[in-house]
């Protein structure tokens with residue numbers, strides 16, 4: 001049941017603190033170390049791995065983009081993310097030293113399954129992240145990480161996404177410690193910071209209803225844009241997918257640095273631009289990109305860390321998230337994007353949980 005919420009999507013958005021907590025805490029042992037029971041990759045296995053692909057569709061792919069950053073940064077292994085429907089047909093280079101990380105909430109997405117089969121045939125090792133115990137993806141993989149998000153009913157994926165990112169951070173930390181590319185101090189420090197994420201998400205959700213005002217402002221727009229740099233760009237891609245799939249507003253994400261290479265031509269008076277500024281290291285660059293779109297008349301909604309109040313001067317509206325390390329910021333900045341999509345769809349009178357033309361699980365090509 002919807003537990004008192006109007007739609008499953010809103011319920012699932014609000015379940016994220018619990019879902020993230022469960023995903024994390026169920027895999028910490030008595031010493032606070034990550035224990036990946038169903039992942040049997042040894043140090044020797046890892047040393048052989050020369051290539052990592054992350055393969056998935058839709059929101060799960062967007063989570064994989066965040067995972068790429070974490071694995072490259074922590075474990076210093078090059079990672080190539082790919083969309084399952086592309087990966088399976090492009091004859092990617094795969095051998096026995098390839099690790100394929102597959103992400104699928106349902107564990108039943110046809111293209112994702114086909115990618116597993118193709119990679120397996122060529123000798124790759126398959127590590128999957130899925131939310132459904134005993135799903136096809138889980139059964140066909142060598143190693144499995146279950147996200148403990150609980151059933152996700154709404155077509156628009158929310159708690160699956162933030163728990164997939166949590167899973168990817170844990171896998172990245174575990175791989176990195178095994179490989180010796182991070183110190184124990186960094187490892188435990190990051191886990192401790194991750195433990196604070198559920199409470200930080202809770203704080204964003206306390207002000208969820210404020211986002212209704214933003215939904216009112218953008219609901220009649222023909223198009224909207226999400227803009228970000230680095231990990232914020234990946235969050236922008238997920239935010240854009242969410243908004244388009246349930247509000248039916250044409251939404252695109254773009255890397256802020258690409259503005260001058262074409263996209264800025266689309267900015268007119270009043271065009272909504274949702275600017276994600278959650279990366280400390282790229283903050284100043286984002287501010288100048290915000291100024292650029294503002295100067296062309298964009299209606300700017302910024303998503304920023306709460307210590308960054310000066311962003312108000314450049315923005316029409318600001319949604320704050322608690323301060324957090326850059327690498328973990330995607331878990332927080334995603335939440336306002338989910339709420340923007342939810343309230344816009346709701347105000348437009350759409351069927352939020354069952355958007356037109358879409359199915360929860362895509363088991364056909």
Ligand code: M6R
Nearest residue numbers: 058059060104105106109156157
């Ligand atoms: O079950 P899966 O994670 O394999 O599903 C992948 C996509 O179909 C899914 O994430 C889709 O993009 C969602 N509707 C996005 O909200």
